[in-house]
Amino acid sequence: MNPTQRIKMAYTLLPPPLSSTPAKYWTSISLWLHSYIVGSTFQELVDALAGPGDIEAPEPDEAFLIGFLHDLGQKMGLMGERSSEKIRSWLIERLEVATGDPRMARSLVKYVYTNPAETRTDITYPVEVWWLLWLADRLQGLENIYDVIPLLSSIRREVKIDLKLLMVNIAIPQPFLRTLISASLYKYLHRQAVESEETMIPLATPYGAAILTTNPDLRVILDWDQDIRPGFDGNGLIPEAVEENLYWNSECCKDPECRERCSGRSKPEDCKRHGYKKRDCEKGVYPGEKGNSYKIALIYYGLRHRPPGDVVLPGKIRSMLQGVELVGVSYVDGGRVQCPICGLKTPVAVPVDFLQTFYRDLTTEQWNRRIYPGSVNVLMQDVRHYGVDPLCLGDVLARSRLENRILVSLALRAPAPFTVLEDIGYIMWRIITIASKRRVTRNPAAIYEFMYNGDDWDSRLNEVIGSGSTTGAKYFYDGFTATVYLGLRGPYRKHIDEWIHDMVMSGLLALWGFYPLAVSESPPDSPHDKLLVYYKGRRPLYDYRPADKGKGAYTPYVAAVMASMGVLAARRANEQLPAFLEVLDYPPEYSPLLLEYSSPRVYSILESLRGRIGGGA
Amino acid sequence: MELLELCKYDPGRGLDYYAAGLAGVLRGARRGAASTHAYTKEVRKALETLVFNVWNDPWEFIDAIAEANIPRDLQKTECRKCFAELLKALLRKFREKADSLPAGARIRLMNMIVSAIAEMARYSLPPAGDKIFELCFLNNKNLGGEKP
Numbered sequence A: 001m002n003p004t005q006r007i008k009m010a011y012t013l014l015p016p017p018l019s020s021t022p023a024k025y026w027t028s029i030s031l032w033l034h035s036y037i038v039g040s041t042f043q044e045l046v047d048a049l050a051g052p053g054d055i056e057a058p059e060p061d062e063a064f065l066i067g068f069l070h071d072l073g074q075k076m077g078l079m080g081e082r083s084s085e086k087i088r089s090w091l092i093e094r095l096e097v098a099t100g101d102p103r104m105a106r107s108l109v110k111y112v113y114t115n116p117a118e119t120r121t122d123i124t125y126p127v128e129v130w131w132l133l134w135l136a137d138r139l140q141g142l143e144n145i146y147d148v149i150p151l152l153s154s155i156r157r158e159v160k161i162d163l164k165l166l167m168v169n170i171a172i173p174q175p176f177l178r179t180l181i182s183a184s185l186y187k188y189l190h191r192q193a194v195e196s197e198e199t200m201i202p203l204a205t206p207y208g209a210a211i212l213t214t215n216p217d218l219r220v221i222l223d224w225d226q227d228i229r230p231g232f233d234g235n236g237l238i239p240e241a242v243e244e245n246l247y248w249n250s251e252c253c254k255d256p257e258c259r260e261r262c263s264g265r266s267k268p269e270d271c272k273r274h275g276y277k278k279r280d281c282e283k284g285v286y287p288g289e290k291g292n293s294y295k296i297a298l299i300y301y302g303l304r305h306r307p308p309g310d311v312v313l314p315g316k317i318r319s320m321l322q323g324v325e326l327v328g329v330s331y332v333d334g335g336r337v338q339c340p341i342c343g344l345k346t347p348v349a350v351p352v353d354f355l356q357t358f359y360r361d362l363t364t365e366q367w368n369r370r371i372y373p374g375s376v377n378v379l380m381q382d383v384r385h386y387g388v389d390p391l392c393l394g395d396v397l398a399r400s401r402l403e404n405r406i407l408v409s410l411a412l413r414a415p416a417p418f419t420v421l422e423d424i425g426y427i428m429w430r431i432i433t434i435a436s437k438r439r440v441t442r443n444p445a446a447i448y449e450f451m452y453n454g455d456d457w458d459s460r461l462n463e464v465i466g467s468g469s470t471t472g473a474k475y476f477y478d479g480f481t482a483t484v485y486l487g488l489r490g491p492y493r494k495h496i497d498e499w500i501h502d503m504v505m506s507g508l509l510a511l512w513g514f515y516p517l518a519v520s521e522s523p524p525d526s527p528h529d530k531l532l533v534y535y536k537g538r539r540p541l542y543d544y545r546p547a548d549k550g551k552g553a554y555t556p557y558v559a560a561v562m563a564s565m566g567v568l569a570a571r572r573a574n575e576q577l578p579a580f581l582e583v584l585d586y587p588p589e590y591s592p593l594l595l596e597y598s599s600p601r602v603y604s605i606l607e608s609l610r611g612r613i614g615g616g617a
Numbered sequence B: 001m002e003l004l005e006l007c008k009y010d011p012g013r014g015l016d017y018y019a020a021g022l023a024g025v026l027r028g029a030r031r032g033a034a035s036t037h038a039y040t041k042e043v044r045k046a047l048e049t050l051v052f053n054v055w056n057d058p059w060e061f062i063d064a065i066a067e068a069n070i071p072r073d074l075q076k077t078e079c080r081k082c083f084a085e086l087l088k089a090l091l092r093k094f095r096e097k098a099d100s101l102p103a104g105a106r107i108r109l110m111n112m113i114v115s116a117i118a119e120m121a122r123y124s125l126p127p128a129g130d131k132i133f134e135l136c137f138l139n140n141k142n143l144g145g146e147k148p
Helices: A003-013 A031-049 A060-069 A072-077 A081-099 A102-108 A110-114 A127-139 A145-159 A175-196 A224-228 A240-254 A256-262 A269-273 A278-282 A293-301 A315-320 A352-357 A390-402 A418-437 A444-450 A457-465 A495-511 A552-563 A565-571 A579-585 A588-598 A600-612 B002-007 B015-029 B036-053 B059-068 B077-098 B103-122 B127-138
Strands: A164-170 A200-205 A208-213 A220-223 A284-286 A289-291 A312-314 A324-327 A330-332 A406-411 A475-478 A483-489 A517-520 A532-534
Touching (some): A003 A060, A003 A418, A072 A081, A081 A102, A081 A110, A145 A208, A175 A208, A175 A220, A175 A224, A175 A390, A175 A475, A240 A293, A256 A278, A278 A293, A278 A352, A352 A390, A406 A495, A444 A457, A495 A517, A495 A532, A495 A565, A552 A588, A552 A600, A579 B103, A588 B103, A600 B127, B002 B127, B036 B103, B059 B077, B077 B103, B077 B127
Parallel strands (some): A312 A330
Antiparallel strands (some): A164 A208, A284 A289, A475 A483
C-alpha cells in the first residue's frame, strides 16, 4: 500500500472535523494522528518481524487498519451507550468505502470494540502479533523514550521477539541542517537494512531519534561527503548557478589582477554579474588561511567545484553528536571568532552579510538565533571578531529552499516513525497548496469542501490528497525533534490579511488533525502543547492545550471558527474597524456560539455529523 | 409535549443550542423579513434588559423578561411557550457563562448572539433549530400540514 492510499483510508474512516478530536489528556495529539501513528508503527513492526513463514500475520493494509481502529470505539463511544449502534453502522459504512470489501469491513469492525492493543489477545492472529500492537500503542504514551526498554524486555520474555533500542541524536542548534541530516540518517538505515536483512525502524521523538533494531551491533556512521554534501535531492545544497558564481568569485579572489579590477568604485560587468564583493574575499576565516569566503562555502557545500581543504567544525559539535559518528570532518577546539546565530566559537567563519548571497530576503527574525537579546550590537560589543560558522551557513542554505518567509511547524510530543513525519509533511503541504489555489481566504464557499459533508467527500478527499507526487513540495521533517516544517506564505500588504490567512490555514490544518502548530518566521526554540503558537501574539481562542480535560472537547469547534475567519471577514467587509477579529478574544468554551456567528453553515455541518454518529445536539 | 422538551433549559445544552433553537422559531415567524433587526428585535431587547438593567441580581427577572418579549406575530400557543422557554434558557445560560467576562466583552458577545441568530434564521439553520422549526411550523393543523 502506498502512503497516499493509507492517508485516504485514514481520512475515510475519520474525516475532518472528527479527525481533530483530541486523543489524550497527557499530551496534545489529535485522535487522527494518534490512530495514524499507531497504525503505521504496527504495520512496520508486523512487516519487519512477523514476515512470511515465521508467524501468521495480517497483510500490511489490514495491519494498518487494525492499528488505526484500536482507539476509535473508546473515544467515540464516550458519547453515550445509546449511540453505539449508530457508530457501528457508521464505521461499517466507512470501512466498506475505505477497503472496498464488505466482508473485510465486517471482520475489522470488531477491533473497534475489543481493543486488542490493550487485551493483547484475539483468535484471528497469534499472540505475537497482538504484543506488537501493544508496543505500537504503548510507545505513544512514553514521557521518556528510554521507558521503551522495559516494554522491549517484556516482549522478549513473553513472545521471544528480540528488539534493541539505539538512540541517535544530533543536537546541533541548526534546525534546517538537522532536517537534512535526519533525511540522510533515514537513507543510511534503509541501506543498512537492505544489506544486512536486519530490522531497523527509526522513530522520531522530541529528544532524538530512537532506532528499534534486531541488530545489537548497529553503528551509525554518516559521511560528510556522501550524506550531507549532496543535499536533499542529490543536487547539492547550493543551486547550480549560484555555485558557478561562487567558483568564479573564488578564482577571482586568488588572482590579484582580477581582485584589483573588481574592487574599484565602478565595477566591470562580469564582476557585477557574479556578485563579487571585496568584503567576502577578505573577511572570511579559515585555519592557516585568510580571506576567501567563496572558497569556504565551496569546501563545505560545493558539489561540482570542491577546492582542496578540510571540513573543519568547532570542537563543541563533538559533544552534540550522540550515538552517531560523523566522518570526513575534523574538529578544532576554540577559535577567535564567535557566530552571532548559534553562539559557538568557531575556527571557520564567513562574514554575516555573505549569507545574503544565497538568500536575499533573509531577515534577522528568520535566523533561528540561540543568542538573546535581540540586538546583535549589544551582544557583540565585547567580541572583537564575529562571523557565521559553516553549520549556520548550511542552515541558511537549507532554509532558503522553503522560500516562504513565514513557516508553519508541527512538533509532535509522541514518538512516530520517520515515514509518518514524511506523510504528515505531505498532507499539510497538500492542504496548504489546495487551500491557496482555491483562495479560501477570499472565497468563503471553498472551506466547506475541506469538511465531511455528504457523499461527495470521497472524491474531494482524492482531490486534496492527490497522487503522491512531491514535485515542488516545500516541507522538511526533522527526525531528531519530531518536527515538520513547511513554508506558509510571504509578507502581505495589510496586517489584517496576514491574520486572516494564517488563522484560516491553521484552522484547516487543525481540522484535519494537525496540532500543536506554530506559525512564525523562525521555528520555536522549544516544543509546546498549545493548539497554535502565533508570532503575532496570543489570543485566548487558540492559546490553550487541546489535551485539557475541560477545553479539549471544543477543539473541532475552535478549529472551525479559525477556518471560517475568511467567511466572517467577507460578510463584515463593510465594517470600518476589523471587529471580526474579536472572536479570537473568547476562550474555547464559547467556540460553538462563535462558530454560529462566524459561519452557521460550518456549524451545521459539524453538528449534523455529530448527530449522525450519536451524541450531538 | 416533545417540542417543549426540546426548548427547555438543560444544563447539558450550551448557548449555541438555544441560539439555534431561537433561530428555528424566528425563521418560521419572520419568514422573508428584510433585516437582522426585523428578525431579532425581541431577543435583542431581552438580552439588553438583562445586560444593562438587571445583571447583578437577575434571577427573579429572567422569567418575566422572557415572557414580556414573545413576538406578537407568533400565533401558535405551543410555539409561544417554546420561544419563551428558549429565551429563558438563553438568558440564564448567558448570565451563568458570561459573568466571568469583562463588561465590554459581555456586550460584544451579546451582539454576536443576536447576529448569529439572525444569520441562522435567514440562511443556514443547524439541525437543532431545524427540528424545532419543523415541529413548530410544518405540522401546523391550521396550515393543513400532515401529521408525521
